[in-house]
Amino acid sequence: MASENPPSASERPAPEGSAPDLQGLELPPSLLDLSTYLLSRVGRTARVRLAERLAERGLRLWDMAVLASLADFGPQAQRDLVRRLSLDPSDLAKVADQLAAAGYVERARDRADRRRVSVSITTAGRALLAELDAQARAVQDEVLAPLDAGERQVLQSLLLRVHRGAGERRTGL
Amino acid sequence: MASENPPSASERPAPEGSAPDLQGLELPPSLLDLSTYLLSRVGRTARVRLAERLAERGLRLWDMAVLASLADFGPQAQRDLVRRLSLDPSDLAKVADQLAAAGYVERARDRADRRRVSVSITTAGRALLAELDAQARAVQDEVLAPLDAGERQVLQSLLLRVHRGAGERRTGL
């Protein structure tokens, strides 16, 4: 596909010599020109910063995702969470364990199908989720600082479309 | 490759009565509403897919970044690469080692300052980089499929601004 794109690696003869002041220390244009790269890099920034905040509470991203899913869709069996969030059943078990231990969710055997464990969010869980949401928005303000409200909106909707479209494939955070 | 889970009708409509019927198995809106989340998720998709392609050649993202930097800015001492790419000197040493062993870069002691090792890209390296670039663009087409050319451009420029802005902080690839 490719086709017309700026002659990627233009090799500058390098201002070599005794004045290696590394003009501005910028990243290679041929990388910055790749949305793939920018996306993964900016995405990582967002992820890492959010993770940092969650870590302060001893939580990880999955914890938040699970809480959000429970809050949005109500009590669900673990298998449903697994499918919805595309994470490994075994990993979910661990997350659920932790959340339950901390009192953010409750687990109960489904009486109709006793193999299933239905998970529901507690009041404490909802409160926590609200805080986490606030944290996430704070990170957002930090990361998207260079953009004004309108631009953020545009970004958000583009990302959403990418996400929904073929952009999605497998598991993921 | 845990669950590839085509959301298609392959999944049983879950005739079980009271089940929440997992409407379309969508992710929680409260997450999708967070740019932070979308960003990290979509970013991760991009990253993972690109990494997969690189892995086919036994390469990692850093290898590509280093090659790009050498192609764009010409031969540089490792310290310059380290600063430009913000990666650990020790890690760069390993990357450079690997690239040199494969013949994609050459290392030579800087005669002016013999502490320094100047790294330069070889012809083979350039060829490789061109291929990697093509791969990256292929991934891009895959991931950004839902967007038309104009939208991709908008996304690209928004991301670029975010990147340049406060969006950047510490290391990371």
Place this chain on the structure above:
DNA sequence: AATATTAGTGGGTCGACACCCACTATAGGT
């Protein structure tokens, strides 16, 4: 009943990244 299938667990592996420290060699400053 016998067998297969599904839900959940526990216990691990693996690779990628980030990071750190100790150590060599060279250079610079005074």
Place this chain on the structure above:
DNA sequence: ACCTATAGTGGGTGTCGACCCACTAATATT
């Protein structure tokens, strides 16, 4: 010279996310 700072290397560490397998319990199938 002496001492300090810089460049690069080697050999680690810790974390995290993804993944896999073996195993139990309960249900479905026939």
